[in-house]
Amino acid sequence: MSPDQAIDSEYIRQHREDIEHPLWQLFMQFGEGNRRWFVVGVLASIGSRFLSLVPPVLLGVAIDALFHDTAPFTLPFIPTAWLPTTKMAQFWFAIGAMGVAMVGQALLIFVRASSLNLFSHRVKHEARTATYQQMQRLDMDFFNEVQTGELISILSNDTNRLEQFLDSMMGELIQLIVLMGGTAVILLWLNPQLAAVTLLVIPLSAVFTLWYMRLAEERYADIRESVGSLNSRLENNLNGIQVIKSSNTEEYEDDRVEEHSYRYFRLDWLALRLGFIYRPGLRVLTSLSFIATFIVGGIWLLQGPPGPITNDFTFLGRDYGELTAGTLVTFLLLTQRLVNPLAQMGNIIERYEDAKASTKRILGLMSLPVHIQDKSDAVDLEDVDGHVEYDDVTFAYDEDETVLEDIDIDVEPGETVGLVGPTGAGKTTIVKLLLRLYDVNEGAVRVDGHDVRDVTLASLRGSMGYVGQDNFLFDGTVEENVKYGHFDATREDVVEACKRAEAHDFITNLPDGYDQDIGERGVKLSGGQRQRIAVARTILQHPSIMIFDEATSAVDTETEMLIQRSIDELAADRTTFIIAHRLSTVRDADKILVLEQGEIVERGTHDELLETDGLYANLWRVQAGEIEELPDEFVEQASERVAQQALDAAEDD
Numbered sequence: 001m002s003p004d005q006a007i008d009s010e011y012i013r014q015h016r017e018d019i020e021h022p023l024w025q026l027f028m029q030f031g032e033g034n035r036r037w038f039v040v041g042v043l044a045s046i047g048s049r050f051l052s053l054v055p056p057v058l059l060g061v062a063i064d065a066l067f068h069d070t071a072p073f074t075l076p077f078i079p080t081a082w083l084p085t086t087k088m089a090q091f092w093f094a095i096g097a098m099g100v101a102m103v104g105q106a107l108l109i110f111v112r113a114s115s116l117n118l119f120s121h122r123v124k125h126e127a128r129t130a131t132y133q134q135m136q137r138l139d140m141d142f143f144n145e146v147q148t149g150e151l152i153s154i155l156s157n158d159t160n161r162l163e164q165f166l167d168s169m170m171g172e173l174i175q176l177i178v179l180m181g182g183t184a185v186i187l188l189w190l191n192p193q194l195a196a197v198t199l200l201v202i203p204l205s206a207v208f209t210l211w212y213m214r215l216a217e218e219r220y221a222d223i224r225e226s227v228g229s230l231n232s233r234l235e236n237n238l239n240g241i242q243v244i245k246s247s248n249t250e251e252y253e254d255d256r257v258e259e260h261s262y263r264y265f266r267l268d269w270l271a272l273r274l275g276f277i278y279r280p281g282l283r284v285l286t287s288l289s290f291i292a293t294f295i296v297g298g299i300w301l302l303q304g305p306p307g308p309i310t311n312d313f314t315f316l317g318r319d320y321g322e323l324t325a326g327t328l329v330t331f332l333l334l335t336q337r338l339v340n341p342l343a344q345m346g347n348i349i350e351r352y353e354d355a356k357a358s359t360k361r362i363l364g365l366m367s368l369p370v371h372i373q374d375k376s377d378a379v380d381l382e383d384v385d386g387h388v389e390y391d392d393v394t395f396a397y398d399e400d401e402t403v404l405e406d407i408d409i410d411v412e413p414g415e416t417v418g419l420v421g422p423t424g425a426g427k428t429t430i431v432k433l434l435l436r437l438y439d440v441n442e443g444a445v446r447v448d449g450h451d452v453r454d455v456t457l458a459s460l461r462g463s464m465g466y467v468g469q470d471n472f473l474f475d476g477t478v479e480e481n482v483k484y485g486h487f488d489a490t491r492e493d494v495v496e497a498c499k500r501a502e503a504h505d506f507i508t509n510l511p512d513g514y515d516q517d518i519g520e521r522g523v524k525l526s527g528g529q530r531q532r533i534a535v536a537r538t539i540l541q542h543p544s545i546m547i548f549d550e551a552t553s554a555v556d557t558e559t560e561m562l563i564q565r566s567i568d569e570l571a572a573d574r575t576t577f578i579i580a581h582r583l584s585t586v587r588d589a590d591k592i593l594v595l596e597q598g599e600i601v602e603r604g605t606h607d608e609l610l611e612t613d614g615l616y617a618n619l620w621r622v623q624a625g626e627i628e629e630l631p632d633e634f635v636e637q638a639s640e641r642v643a644q645q646a647l648d649a650a651e652d653d
């Protein structure tokens with residue numbers, strides 16, 4: 001897929017699906033600094049499993065050599081010369097060796113658990129922070145497409161799933177592989193013919209497991225996706241709780257949440273059901289292996305070897321005599337030991353598929369292409385004068401719908417520009433291009449003669465202050481919010497900025513003044529108060545270019561007057577863009593640009609535009625209450641626009 005392609009939800013889904021070997025990629029990306037923990041964990045796993053195989057082998061050897069005299073006292077991998085020669089000494093040697101193996105196993109289990117847990121928790125932490133860091137830098141297109149709940153789900157649920165697999169299940173998987181490998185080696189060493197009967201379960205289980213994995217993979221991808229959409233629903237509803245209550249739509253929302261939750265339940269249940277078939281199936285296979293070993297070994301002991309099996313053969317230079325009772329006991333003990341862990345395979349695979357789906361979501365997000373970023377030769381904008389040019393700019397959010405067309409604007413340093421026009425005309429989009437939240441499709445936006453694509457984003461955005469209609473405040477105190485982004489500002493700086501933003505008086509009236517906690521998103525303040533804190537924050541930034549986007553539209557007339565005073569003060573010595581529906585706000589601007597359907601249809605000062613008697617003059621008449629004097633054409637166009645907006649809103653729903 002080309003990185004130039006628009007980042008829409010289909011692109012994001014496909015991009016995620018195309019990720020191959022997600023867990024391996026993740027391991028390579030985040031395992032590096034943590035590999036030693038992984039290696040120690042794996043070695044301890046192998047060691048502990050290996051030691052767990054020692055007691056059954058010793059038991060079998062001891063039975064045959066000490067009690068039945070049917071075989072010599074020999075142990076795998078240990079030279080006979082090292083072993084004691086008297087029976088009593090051999091007896092105590094076997095018991096001592098079993099004790100050492102058990103204590104050693106306990107120690108290695110401790111080492112395994114601590115190192116693998118440390119490894120998985122570190123990988124989780126690093127994956128989560130790296131994902132967040134990358135996510136913050138993604139293009140706005142991405143945030144338009146993906147819901148917040150879905151992102152939280154990736155940063156929280158998916159990283160947790162990953163950790164669960166990495167610390168517990170991966171350890172179990174390694175142990176299972178070691179157990180199977182170790183058991184196979186010992187059984188083959190003891191008696192390759194009987195081992196062939198016992199170990200038939202391994203290829204059969206592998207085929208059965210592959211079948212299960214193929215089916216489970218899709219289901220777990222769907223489950224992770226449904227968790228994301230459930231979280232998005234919940235997040236949306238919690239954010240909109242005031243609207244839900246005031247619209248009396250609790251029952252409607254109950255149903256919507258239930259629908260999402262039910263989808264999650266159903267997908268989860270489908271995957272579990274698959275596991276219900278797989279797990280007992282695997283147990284039947286492993287039990288069959290135990291029974292087959294017992295039947296074949298039992299008949300062999302009672303009647304001599306069955307069928308084509310012969311007692312008299314040599315394999316890899318070793319002479320295999322008759323099957324003994326002790327060997328059969330070791331076989332049965334080891335087979336029994338294989339049964340339970342092998343039956344755990346179902347759990348491991350479920351967690352593996354779950355972790356794989358989660359990792360695809362994490363890596364899918366991390367590897368998304370970023371278009372809006374610094375070029376390798378980007379320069380810093382320094383000592384910005386505030387000369388802004390839009391040179392024949394054309395822009396579309398979606399390929400098929402042009403939002404701005406042939407926009408030409410030239411703003412001299414220090415000038416104030418008013419952007420007005422009907423809703424949806426493209427006013428906010430114009431300033432988004434200046435902040436380089438999006439790149440133009442054609443033409444160029446320049447600041448002090450530099451194309452905004454050629455300068456660093458930090459210096460570009462650092463030279464601009466933006467105050468919108470609804471400014472986000474963080475949970476914290478008034479002072480923390482004013483200082484946000486300028487953390488080394490002093491209390492005096494903060495107070496000075498608040499005075500200029502007409503916010504000082506209301507802040508000193510709060511019970512804790514500048515130390516007042518303002519709650520999540522500033523809920524404990526009124527809209528006008530939040531607005532003035534946002535203005536103060538911008539003043540502290542000393543921007544060369546100011547942008548006010550409907551900054552006074554949500555406040556009462558008195559607050560509007562106060563904010564207007566601070567806007568006037570800020571605009572006095574810097575380039576300023578003011579987007580406003582209330583035309584009185586831009587009346588004194590040096591230039592007013594009137595936009596309609598993505599084009600600048602009129603430009604001039606307030607008086608010039610009134611004289612032109614076009615769209616601006618009609619909008620002015622509307623606000624002055626001179627409705628009767630409006631031309632019919634304007635009224636018709638206005639009602640068409642309103643109808644179109646209603647249609648668009650319905651389509652969006």
Ligand SMILES: Nc1ncnc2c1ncn2[C@@H]1O[C@H](COP(=O)(O)OP(=O)(O)OP(=O)(O)O)[C@@H](O)[C@H]1O
Pocket residue numbers: 144397398403421422423424425426427428429430
């Ligand atoms: N993120 C987006 N993705 C797709 N289309 C968008 C996006 N943002 C805005 N638009 C569309 O672009 C057009 C211009 O929107 P814009 O917000 O610039 O208008 P505006 O003049 O500022 O309107 P208002 O006065 O209502 O704020 C509208 O048709 C809008 O639906």
